[in-house]
Amino acid sequence: MTSHKAIVSGISGRYAVALFELALESKALEAVESDLSTLKAMLDESADLRDLVSSPLYSRDQQTAAIEAVAKAAKLGDLTVKFLGVLAANRRLGALGSTIAAFEKLIAHHRGEVRASVVSARKLTKTQLGNLEKKLKLAVGQDILIDASVDESLLGGLTVKVGSRLIDDSLKTKLDNLAIAMKGVQ
Template sequence: METSGGIQASLAGRYATALFDLARDSNNIEAVEKSLGILKSALAESAELRQLTKSPLLSRTESGKAIEAVAKSLGLDQLTTKYLGVLASNRRLGEVSNTIRSFQALAANHRGETKAEVTSAHPLSAAQVDELKKQLKARVGRDVTVDLTVDPAILGGLVVKIGSQMIDSSIKTRLNSLAHAMKG
């Protein structure tokens, strides 16, 4: 499997690559990816969980026990639970969001897909998501999975990130550009 140098160059990327290799070797890529998706959602929803991952006050043992309890309550697979334990024992739980992102990119690449991070002002319908995937596939020449985020601050339009490429068609950016142009 080929991974980009960018993923392997970061600390989170090295951990994600190790997890991916273990998941691939044990045919558990889908299970791990599902567990990491559950964990990502839990991190987005729970300030306490985010605090747990970043707290320097907890010992390695305490954070390991806490993250194991969280993994059990979320129903995460065994490999992901062990992986979180390794992050806790190495005091790297603060990197968990970055490792999730890197793992998802590795898994998508393994499936021959490209991942796009899409931000919209309002939730997109299933038909809009399908049309967006078709447009992005035509642009990049590969199947595209989308990670959707809603941010009302962009006012309208979309911001799409595919790797290092960003397509910003948000109304906020257009208004800022117009204001800048009017200043001369």
């Protein structure tokens, strides 16, 4: 139990630990993980849902009713629905996104996996992601889960963040460093 608390922190961490322990106890880790993945995608796609969970203008009852309707429409499991009800009742729906992220960290730790955040200038192919995953696994010594995203402002290359380590091999950073070096020459 204390090892879980060391992985995540803050309010969202406490809620994530509680949900993780309940899911582990009731042998529903995979179901809750799937539910939270669905919720995460819904939050990413819907400005209205983001507004619902973060706006203080909605009353506790309005948030509770709305999040229950969302959960029902998404066909989320009982444990996840109850958890969302607790968040709404405690006026903590604003922490839903960070709670999902904390839960993902707990799941990864439970499985012995490490999350790597990879940002590239263009979308990586499955082959490229597979090769990168193999190389990161060799470097880190653990299984790697890659969260890939695209940032066209990088121009080329990519940035990789594993834990507290950041590897920035983007063309934008190289050009910025070159510009700084050229200023020193003048």
